[in-house]
Amino acid sequence: MKSFFNPHSVAIFASMKEGKTGYEIVKNMVEGGFKGEIYPINRNAGEIFGQKIYSEFGNLDISLAIIAIPEQFIPSLLKELGEKGVKSVVIISAGFSEVGNIKEEEELKNVAKKYKMRIVGPNCAGIMNTNCNLFASIEVRALLGQTAFITQSGALGGVVLMMAEELGFGFSKFASYGNRCDVDEIDLIKYLENDSQTRVIAIYIEGLIKGREFLIQTKRIVSKKPIIVIKAGKSKAGMRATSSHTGSLAGEDKIYDAAFKQAGILRVDNVSEMFDLSRGLIDYPNIKGNRIAVVTNSGGPAVMTTDKLEELGLVVPEPSERLKNKLKKILSPNVSLGNPFDLLAYGDAENFASTCEAIAPEYDAIIAIFVPTSFMDSTKIARALGEVKKKINKPIFGSFMAGILVKEGIEELKKYGIPNYEIGERCAQVIQKIYLQSYKNY
Amino acid sequence: MKSFFNPHSVAIFASMKEGKTGYEIVKNMVEGGFKGEIYPINRNAGEIFGQKIYSEFGNLDISLAIIAIPEQFIPSLLKELGEKGVKSVVIISAGFSEVGNIKEEEELKNVAKKYKMRIVGPNCAGIMNTNCNLFASIEVRALLGQTAFITQSGALGGVVLMMAEELGFGFSKFASYGNRCDVDEIDLIKYLENDSQTRVIAIYIEGLIKGREFLIQTKRIVSKKPIIVIKAGKSKAGMRATSSHTGSLAGEDKIYDAAFKQAGILRVDNVSEMFDLSRGLIDYPNIKGNRIAVVTNSGGPAVMTTDKLEELGLVVPEPSERLKNKLKKILSPNVSLGNPFDLLAYGDAENFASTCEAIAPEYDAIIAIFVPTSFMDSTKIARALGEVKKKINKPIFGSFMAGILVKEGIEELKKYGIPNYEIGERCAQVIQKIYLQSYKNY
Numbered sequence: 001m002k003s004f005f006n007p008h009s010v011a012i013f014a015s016m017k018e019g020k021t022g023y024e025i026v027k028n029m030v031e032g033g034f035k036g037e038i039y040p041i042n043r044n045a046g047e048i049f050g051q052k053i054y055s056e057f058g059n060l061d062i063s064l065a066i067i068a069i070p071e072q073f074i075p076s077l078l079k080e081l082g083e084k085g086v087k088s089v090v091i092i093s094a095g096f097s098e099v100g101n102i103k104e105e106e107e108l109k110n111v112a113k114k115y116k117m118r119i120v121g122p123n124c125a126g127i128m129n130t131n132c133n134l135f136a137s138i139e140v141r142a143l144l145g146q147t148a149f150i151t152q153s154g155a156l157g158g159v160v161l162m163m164a165e166e167l168g169f170g171f172s173k174f175a176s177y178g179n180r181c182d183v184d185e186i187d188l189i190k191y192l193e194n195d196s197q198t199r200v201i202a203i204y205i206e207g208l209i210k211g212r213e214f215l216i217q218t219k220r221i222v223s224k225k226p227i228i229v230i231k232a233g234k235s236k237a238g239m240r241a242t243s244s245h246t247g248s249l250a251g252e253d254k255i256y257d258a259a260f261k262q263a264g265i266l267r268v269d270n271v272s273e274m275f276d277l278s279r280g281l282i283d284y285p286n287i288k289g290n291r292i293a294v295v296t297n298s299g300g301p302a303v304m305t306t307d308k309l310e311e312l313g314l315v316v317p318e319p320s321e322r323l324k325n326k327l328k329k330i331l332s333p334n335v336s337l338g339n340p341f342d343l344l345a346y347g348d349a350e351n352f353a354s355t356c357e358a359i360a361p362e363y364d365a366i367i368a369i370f371v372p373t374s375f376m377d378s379t380k381i382a383r384a385l386g387e388v389k390k391k392i393n394k395p396i397f398g399s400f401m402a403g404i405l406v407k408e409g410i411e412e413l414k415k416y417g418i419p420n421y422e423i424g425e426r427c428a429q430v431i432q433k434i435y436l437q438s439y440k441n442y
Numbered sequence: 443m444k445s446f447f448n449p450h451s452v453a454i455f456a457s458m459k460e461g462k463t464g465y466e467i468v469k470n471m472v473e474g475g476f477k478g479e480i481y482p483i484n485r486n487a488g489e490i491f492g493q494k495i496y497s498e499f500g501n502l503d504i505s506l507a508i509i510a511i512p513e514q515f516i517p518s519l520l521k522e523l524g525e526k527g528v529k530s531v532v533i534i535s536a537g538f539s540e541v542g543n544i545k546e547e548e549e550l551k552n553v554a555k556k557y558k559m560r561i562v563g564p565n566c567a568g569i570m571n572t573n574c575n576l577f578a579s580i581e582v583r584a585l586l587g588q589t590a591f592i593t594q595s596g597a598l599g600g601v602v603l604m605m606a607e608e609l610g611f612g613f614s615k616f617a618s619y620g621n622r623c624d625v626d627e628i629d630l631i632k633y634l635e636n637d638s639q640t641r642v643i644a645i646y647i648e649g650l651i652k653g654r655e656f657l658i659q660t661k662r663i664v665s666k667k668p669i670i671v672i673k674a675g676k677s678k679a680g681m682r683a684t685s686s687h688t689g690s691l692a693g694e695d696k697i698y699d700a701a702f703k704q705a706g707i708l709r710v711d712n713v714s715e716m717f718d719l720s721r722g723l724i725d726y727p728n729i730k731g732n733r734i735a736v737v738t739n740s741g742g743p744a745v746m747t748t749d750k751l752e753e754l755g756l757v758v759p760e761p762s763e764r765l766k767n768k769l770k771k772i773l774s775p776n777v778s779l780g781n782p783f784d785l786l787a788y789g790d791a792e793n794f795a796s797t798c799e800a801i802a803p804e805y806d807a808i809i810a811i812f813v814p815t816s817f818m819d820s821t822k823i824a825r826a827l828g829e830v831k832k833k834i835n836k837p838i839f840g841s842f843m844a845g846i847l848v849k850e851g852i853e854e855l856k857k858y859g860i861p862n863y864e865i866g867e868r869c870a871q872v873i874q875k876i877y878l879q880s881y882k883n884y
Contacts, residue, residue, distance in 0.1 A: 019817060094787070099776050138816070140845065153742030155787070155813045162814070162845030163864070206745065232745040235752030237759075241745045241782045270746060270867045300595030303648065303674040303683045304712060310677030317679075334541050340683045345536070345597070371597045372604070374580070375461060403582065403604030422605070425712045 001183070001191035003088040004120060005129040005173060007064035009037035010136055013077060014068035014092075016042045016053055021068040021092060021138055025126070026051060028135040035132050036063070057084070064088045066126065066136045071095035074122075075107050082115030090136060091121035092154075097179050098123050108181050118187075124178030125154030130171055131197050137174070145170020147278045148192045150185060151204040153232075154178055160204075160271055169275055172197040186214055193221045200281045202228040202274050206242045208256075215263045222264040226281045226437065228274055229265050231256055266433055273429070279419040280430035284395040286438040287431060289364030290314045294340035294424070295355050297347035298371035301401060302340035305367060305424030312432040316340070323362055330354045345373060349384035356385065360392035364435075367427045369399040370406065378409025386416025397431065399424040443625070443633035445530040446562060447571040447615060449506035451479035452578055455519060456510035456534075458484045458495055463510040463534060463580055467568070468493060470577040477574050478505070499526070506530045508568065508578045513537035516564070517549050524557030532578060533563035534596075539621050540565050550623050560629075566620030567596030572613060573639050579616070587612020589720045590634045592627060593646040595674075596620055602646070602713055611717055614639040628656055635663045642723045644670040644716050648684045650698075657705045664706040668723045668879065670716055671707050673698055708875055715871070721861040722872035726837040728880040729873060731806030732756045736782035736866070737797050739789035740813035743843060744782035747809060747866030754874040758782070765804055772796045787815060791826035798827065802834035806877075809869045811841040812848065820851025828858025839873065841866040 010029065014022025026040045030049040038051050039062065045055040054060065065086050067074060071093050081089060089112075096105040105122070112119045120127060126137030130144045140161040149171055151157040157176040164171065172195065175188055185203055192198045201221070208214050218227050233242035234253040260267050266281075268274050292314050296302035306316045316339050319327070324337045331351060336342045341359065343351045356366055368385055372378055378400055389396045398413045398420035400406040410420045421427045452471065456464025468482045472491040480493050481504065487497040496502065507528050509516060513535050523531060531554075538547040547564070554561045562569060568579030572586040582603040591613055593599040599618040606613065615637065617630055627645055634640045643663070650656050660669050675684035676695040702709045708723075710716050734756050738744035748758045758781050761769070766779045773793060778784045783801065785793045798808055810827055814820055820842055831838045840855045840862035842848040852862045863869045 024816065151742075153740070155740035156742030158815075159740075159743060159813055159843045162843070162847075166844060204742065206742070230746070232742060232749060234749040235758075237752055237757075237781065238745045238749040240760075240780060241741065241748055241778075241784070269750070270865055272865060298595070298597035298601075299683065300593075300598030300646065300648070300674060301601060303680045304672070306683055307674060307676040307680040308711070310679055315679070316677075318682075336683075338682060339679065342683070371601055373600075374466065401601045401604070402608060405604075423712055423714060 001118070001187060003063050004090070004118070004127060005134065005191070006132055007036060007088065007134065009039060009061060009063045010034065010066060010134070011039040011041050011057055011060060011062040011064070012066045012068075013041050014066070016040055016044070016046070016048050023048065024138040025066060025068070025136060028137060028141055032135040032141050033133040034135065062086045064090070064136065066090045066092065068092040071101070071104065071122070075111060078108065078111040078117070082111060082117055087117050089117060089119050090124065090126055091119060092124055092126055094123040096122045096181070105179060105181050112182050119182040120175065121178045122181060123154065125157045125176035127176070128171070128174035130173070137176070140165050142174050143168065143170035146172050146197065146199040146282050147202055148173040148195065148198040148200070149202045150175045150177065150188045152177060152180070152185075152206050153204060156204055163271060164275070167275060169279070184209070186210060186217055189221060189227065190217060193224060198225065200226050200228065200278050202278055204230045204232070206232050211259070215259050218265055219263040226285060227265050228277055229260060229267050230270065230274055231260070231267065264437060266437055276421065276426050276430050277433055280397070280434055283417045283419050284434060287365050287395055287435040288438060290435055291362070291364045292316055292431060293359050293363040293366045294369065295343065295352060295359070295366060296340055296369035297343050297345060297376075298369065299342050301369050301371060301399070301424055302342060305369060305399070305428055306340055308425040308428040309431070312428055314428070314432055314435065319359060319362055323359060326358050327355065330358065348376060349380040352381050353384035353388045356388045356396060357392060360394045363394065365395040365397065365431055367397045367399060367424055369401065369424050370409070371401050372403055372405035374405070378406040379412045382409040382412035382416070382418070385418060386413065389416055389418060397421065397427045399427050443560070443629060445505050446532070446560070446569060447576065447633070448574055449478060449530065449576065451481060451503055451505045452476065452508060452576070453481040453483050453499055453502060453504040453506070454508045454510075455483050456508070458482055458486065458488070458490050465490065466580040467508060467510070467578060470579060470583055474577040474583050475575040476577065504528045506532070506578065508532045508534065510534040513543075513546065513564070517553060520550065520553040520559070524553060524559055529559050531559055531561050532566065532568055533561060534566060534568055536565040538564045538623070547621060547623050554624050561624040562617065563620045564623060565596065567599045567618035569618070570613070570616040572615070579618070582607050584616050585610065585612035588614050588639065588641040588724050589644055590615040590637065590640040590642070591644045592617045592619065592630045594619060594622070594627070594648050595646060598646055605713060606717070609717060611721070626651070628652060628659055631663060631669070632659060635666060640667065642668050642670065642720050644720055646672045646674070648674050653701070657701050660707055661705040668727060669707050670719055671702060671709050672712065672716055673702070673709065706879060708879055718863065718868050718872050719875055722839070722876055725859045725861050726876060729807050729837055729877040730880060732877055733804070733806045734758055734873060735801050735805040735808045736811060737785065737794060737801070737808060738782055738811035739785050739787060739818070740811065741784050743811050743813060743841070743866055744784060747811060747841070747870055748782055750867040750870040751873070754870055756870070756874055756877065761801060761804055765801060768800050769797065772800065790818060791822040794823050795826035795830045798830045798838060799834060802836045805836065807837040807839065807873055809839045809841060809866055811843065811866050812851070813843050814845055814847035816847070820848040821854045824851040824854035824858070824860070827860060828855065831858055831860060839863065839869045841869050
């Protein structure tokens with residue numbers, strides 16, 4: 001798989017007219033700053049984004065070929081590429097098994113086999129590696145990050161990239177594998193297992209073909225890095241839709257669910273949860289117990305977070321008498337010494353930090369909820385929490401809530417590896433999922 | 443309650459130094475463009491934001507008084523105001539029952555009773571009426587909208603206003619009633635019942651004192667306009683926290699839950715759900731059945747939405763043979779004629795519109811999921827859906843997904859009264875809640 005993600009040269013076979021697929025890919029590759037050679041290939045030679053368009057690829061040394069020409073011309077192009085020794089091909093074009101053209105897809109497979117060529121696709125959205133600025137896709141360029149995202153659905157891949165851009169969420173690798181006539185999710189996760197730039201693997205699947213093998217591999221990999229799965233096609237109507245639109249058999253969802261659990265895969269329901277959990281796992285792959293503390297400058301949001309934590313089976317226990325006495329000495333007299341620890345409106349950076357430090361030995365994770373006020377500097381509070389995090393060796397999650405007043409504070413949290421969630425309830429969901437998974441490993 | 447929300451003059455008793463409460467309130471009132479008189483009152487006379495600061499209020503005609511002076515000076519000020527005939531007072535200052543000063547709060551009540559004065563607060567975040575630009579609060583000014591939001595927790599009120607600002611979500615009225623020494627949620631909802639600018643009432647409560655009365659009133663009001671409740675203090679730890687921070691008794695959550703259901707109140711778990719549901723209810727107060735259609739240009743997101751719909755007990759049934767035949771004539775041959783109706787990547791404005799129009803008679807609501815592509819104009823699709831909505835008389839919900847490419851499309855949907863949700867799963871949640879409530883009314 002190496003030449004898919006770290007090619008020294010990329011040839012793009014597609015229309016180079018403005019707005020067409022080839023044009024968009026070359027644009028992404030050039031503007032993204034790809035470090036190797038870019039070869040736009042089209043019989044209408046010329047120039048595009050400062051790159052020469054080649055009318056034939058005869059002498060070019062092609063490490064990765066991206067194909068987006070009409071489906072009927074693909075088999076013969078594949079053969080030519082095979083003859084020239086090209087081993088890695090991404091087929092973006094649709095028009096194969098997803099619309100009933102099973103035979104045509106078989107033909108692709110046969111060519112690939114004959115030439116020991118590997119194919120990603122067809123009917124996919126391409127691949128990206130943010131570490132070498134490879135953006136072989138028409139989709140929004142991914143930001144640099146530590147989550148690899150692989151997806152069966154190309155359209156969903158596009159949506160995820162757009163949502164991520166708005167959130168400032170980055171990726172190490174991106175791959176849309178479409179109809180998976182050859183390269184499938186198993187090949188991809190085995191590659192990502194040893195990719196040092198990837199700390200979390202996230203997958204969107206609609207159905208598995210080699211289910212047993214997938215579970216064997218994931219079970220091994222999750223001991224090294226967490227795997228998050230969004231599996232669509234849970235309901236009957238959903239399954240019906242899945243089988244119609246990618247031709248894959250969705251299968252009974254309960255079976256998937258049980259198998260995922262057994263393999264140690266973290267299942268989420270939707271894309272938002274995937275982002276939330278991913279951000280948590282990058283900073284905290286493990287949470288060793290279920291005793292959670294909530295520290296806040298505002299009662300209401302803390303109560304709702306506490307409700308959610310307990311609803312999810314975590315506990316929000318009161319501090320010991322010894323700890324209460326300790327807190328009495330550091331906090332002002334009106335402060336509630338229960339959990340949630342409500343520092344009230346005058347809870348400042350010093351209060352947040354000293355409370356977290358004092359309570360850390362009795363809890364397994366801390367949620368710091370900060371409701372901004374015009375007189376309190378969120379950056380200071382973020383910095384204080386960051387410094388405390390270094391000392392206590394316990395996970396701290398942020399919930400700096402909404403608005404322009406906390407924007408800088410959230411950026412500051414990021415620098416210290418503290419993930420922030422707009423509402424505390426989402427922190428709770430992330431903590432529960434990480435804890436349940438960690439629990440099995442201890 | 444009229445003089446609280448439609449005062450002809452507002453006096454503000456507070457420190458007018460830069461950054462202090464009085465300063466912020468006057469700033470909000472002036473910049474917000476309040477249509478009546480503004481009287482900043484402080485013994486350090488002078489000027490602020492072009493307004494004269496009065497050192498005493500002797501001859502002023504005060505319709506509403508906002509008080510944010512230290513708690514110990516409040517009772518005597520209240521008496522003076524009472525003597526002058528001021529009937530409506532908002533006390534922002536804290537330091538009463540929430541920190542154990544029960545007697546001091548009793549005194550406020552007694553003064554109010556004596557002078558037939560009504561008090562909102564103490565320990566609250568103030569009130570707003572966007573229809574007359576009344577922003578008697580230090581919080582972010584609400585945008586104009588049709589949802590009234592009332593909250594026991596002032597801090598939570600601030601958070602809601604900030605989140606709303608980021609979402610572009612507006613309010614008709616806002617009131618934070620804090621310790622509710624006098625005016626409570628019942629007074630407020632009875633006022634809002636007849637407020638023509640309010641179409642949805644949303645409430646954040648931690649505990650009720652007059653539970654029976656609240657339920658009698660809400661049961662009556664929901665036949666006119668929907669009521670959404672966020673009730674914190676569900677879990678044991680949450681209840682413990684609630685009783686410590688506002689001094690109200692949270693009570694067993696199950697009892698609340700059952701009572702809310704019986705009264706026809708829509709309960710949500712958090713602030714995000716409140717925004718989602720509110721936006722849905724403004725356009726569609728009723729959904730008459732549980733048969734939902736999903737129309738999309740992208741398989742993956744549609745499958746996940748379908749899963750969610752069925753998980754929530756709604757159905758996503760296949761169209762009749764008759765309808766299938768009808769669709770065959772209007773759509774291109776590759777299009778799947780099942781539900782979800784997947785128009786594939788080339789689904790354009792015309793396809794979306796003709797599909798929605800054709801299927802409307804067989805379904806109770808339609809979710810239109812649009813995944814943007816660079817070659818498809820989201821505004822056109824929005825407009826086409828908007829025009830169809832006028833014809834079919836069935837609710838259409840949008841899920842135009844993420845990114846700069848759909849920003850204008852979402853604005854266009856808004857003009858036609860089609861609420862949009864970033865992911866289809868959130869549409870599903872809103873539809874379920876509205877349907878379950880409507881169901882009882884038929």
